[in-house]
Amino acid sequence: MNILAEIAGRTKLRVAEEKARLPLSEVKRRAEAAAKEPFAFERALKGGDISFICEVKRASPSKGLIAADFPYLDIARDYQAAGAAAVSCLTEPYWFKGEDRYLSEIAAEISIPVLRKDFVVNEYMVCAARALGASAVLLICALLDDAQLLPGDGEKAAHHGRGAALQI
Numbered sequence: 001m002n003i004l005a006e007i008a009g010r011t012k013l014r015v016a017e018e019k020a021r022l023p024l025s026e027v028k029r030r031a032e033a034a035a036k037e038p039f040a041f042e043r044a045l046k047g048g049d050i051s052f053i054c055e056v057k058r059a060s061p062s063k064g065l066i067a068a069d070f071p072y073l074d075i076a077r078d079y080q081a082a083g084a085a086a087v088s089c090l091t092e093p094y095w096f097k098g099e100d101r102y103l104s105e106i107a108a109e110i111s112i113p114v115l116r117k118d119f120v121v122n123e124y125m126v127c128a129a130r131a132l133g134a135s136a137v138l139l140i141c142a143l144l145d146d147a148q149l150l151p152g153d154g155e156k157a158a159h160h161g162r163g164a165a166l167q168i
Contacts, residue, residue, distance in 0.1 A: 003061055003095075004119075008143050010094055011119040024124050031130035041113040041136035044085040051085035053115060056106065058090070059097040070097075076106040076114075086113040086135070100132055107133025119143060 045051045056075050059065045076087050089106050090098035098118070107114045113135035120126060120139055129137045 004140075004142060007061075007092065007095055007119050008121055011092065011121050011125075014093070015121060015124055018128070019124055024127065027124060027127045027131055031127045034131050034133055036133070036135060041086055041115060044113050044135075047085055052083070053086045053088050054079035054082075054084040055088040055117070056090065056102065057096060057098070057117075058102075059095070061095045065097065072102045073105060073109050076110050080110045080112050084112060086115055088115040088117045088138070089134075091116055091118045091132075100128075103129075103134060104132045107135075 045053075056072050056079075058067055058070045058072070072089075076089075079087050087106060087110065089103040090096040091100050091103050092098050103114060103116055114133065115136040115138060116125075116129035116132065116134040117138045118125065118129075120129075120137055121143060126137055
């Protein structure tokens, strides 16, 4: 099994646990309540000649722990001050040591759009991203089949006024 399949399998288990605690209907309600400016992510990337999406990441499978002391809010503020168009926040907890609270706190702290970077496997995660304050989600094509992508999670992301970045 390759690392992507392993991470996706673990993510499916994590989402099943989250669904047991908080049903999709409640996540959708929270997503609607958290509605921000529609398509802010896309507009931010169209803002100039070149746009940067800067990443907030605590660890990775290849590098291990990058920052034991992880001042994620300071990092996000510094990216914004340096002119980033958007911030990408990793929320995958096992290999990248991300947390949903990183995303929600960053989104509340900075004025530029925040992308949820995780291994999105279904609609639940798309809706949860909005509920956490994300302006966009990363969709990894290798994890999703055509039915999930078109029509699917990309359209669901658009329905919630949030963009989707595709990784091919």
